[in-house]
Amino acid sequence: VNELVEDIKASFVVAPRKTETRVLKMPQTPRNAILTKIEITGVCGTDVHIWKNPPPNAKFPLPIGHEWISVIEEIGEEAEPYDVWGHRLQVGDRIAYRRPWHCGDCLYCSFLKVPWLCARSRPSRKETAAKPMSLPRIGAYANYSYVLPGDLIFKVPESLPSEIAVLADPLGTALYTRECMDRAGLVVAIQGSGPIGLLSLFCAKLGGAWKTIVIGGPESRLKLCEEFGADHTINIFEVADPQERIEIVKSLTPENQGPDVVVEAAGVPIAFYEGLEMIRKAGVYVEVGHFTPRGKIEIDPRTILRKNITIRGFTAYPWQNFVYSLRILDRYQRQYPLDKMVSHRFSLDDVQKALEAAEQGIAMKAAMVP
Ligand SMILES: [Zn+2]
Numbered sequence: 001v002n003e004l005v006e007d008i009k010a011s012f013v014v015a016p017r018k019t020e021t022r023v024l025k026m027p028q029t030p031r032n033a034i035l036t037k038i039e040i041t042g043v044c045g046t047d048v049h050i051w052k053n054p055p056p057n058a059k060f061p062l063p064i065g066h067e068w069i070s071v072i073e074e075i076g077e078e079a080e081p082y083d084v085w086g087h088r089l090q091v092g093d094r095i096a097y098r099r100p101w102h103c104g105d106c107l108y109c110s111f112l113k114v115p116w117l118c119a120r121s122r123p124s125r126k127e128t129a130a131k132p133m134s135l136p137r138i139g140a141y142a143n144y145s146y147v148l149p150g151d152l153i154f155k156v157p158e159s160l161p162s163e164i165a166v167l168a169d170p171l172g173t174a175l176y177t178r179e180c181m182d183r184a185g186l187v188v189a190i191q192g193s194g195p196i197g198l199l200s201l202f203c204a205k206l207g208g209a210w211k212t213i214v215i216g217g218p219e220s221r222l223k224l225c226e227e228f229g230a231d232h233t234i235n236i237f238e239v240a241d242p243q244e245r246i247e248i249v250k251s252l253t254p255e256n257q258g259p260d261v262v263v264e265a266a267g268v269p270i271a272f273y274e275g276l277e278m279i280r281k282a283g284v285y286v287e288v289g290h291f292t293p294r295g296k297i298e299i300d301p302r303t304i305l306r307k308n309i310t311i312r313g314f315t316a317y318p319w320q321n322f323v324y325s326l327r328i329l330d331r332y333q334r335q336y337p338l339d340k341m342v343s344h345r346f347s348l349d350d351v352q353k354a355l356e357a358a359e360q361g362i363a364m365k366a367a368m369v370p
């Protein structure tokens, strides 16, 4: 047993809507692993979904969470402490890291360059073989964590606080929406004012959007969107009629043509219908809201044909976006109120409350601070 460190404290989903925080004995750090102390973990919408609806084949206790910033505490003798640039890392370095779940060899991984759609959905056999078996299965809702062979490590810039760096993961997704805004001067409408919606707005601003419109709620979230530079916000609780929302958005665009780009980050089926109706002809519609099942909506496919709409969906993003996310967060932290995004902080004993705050939209972004 390692004497330098405390016990591991980790939270798990133990049943639908039920979490439990457990204390585990800290094992000796495996020779090929890196022990890190977690500074902050972001509560992701996916975590909320897993908590509410654990997969049918889930093995309880189920570790959750993937948005973590941690500090290197111990480096195993045979571990490879290198970041993605090949720089050697040391104890005390602050890192973000990603555990890829792709094989690297299949068609999706190697030729189509969408490794998150990997046909095998698992790391290569070489990496699996290198995984130390002695470690407890813990996720990001913990005070400690392990970097394992094959993990991608990104060093956090010194000047970037962990509370902002923790946005690197959702910003990675939002950066993907930015690829659909292929020029400056666009009218961009964003449906949804949660973290992905707000960060998509941020990316639209960085990309030189001419006008930005956010459709969402509650008021506190829209207020932050305005602080990020949203030109117009439409509160869905005040304007409850989808038809009315479509007309307002169109009226805010030149000749009532509709936005050039619409980003669906609400994760509400009706929003998809609204987006298709409000977007201008030959517009680009980005679907990044329905990460989890939310139901269905009736649409007329002819709308897509008639208006020549391009629809793009993203379920994840290229891992290298982490590099750009961290750079952007560091560079723009003083121009944009990025420090206001993590609005609620919880200890590991209050995971249940953190998930509830995220679920109810009380928090812009909830975070666990062990
Ligand atoms: Zn996430």
Ligand SMILES: [Zn+2]
Pocket (backbone or CB within 6 Å): 102, 103, 104, 105, 106, 107, 108, 109, 110, 115, 117, 118, 119, 120, 121
């Ligand atoms: Zn693959």
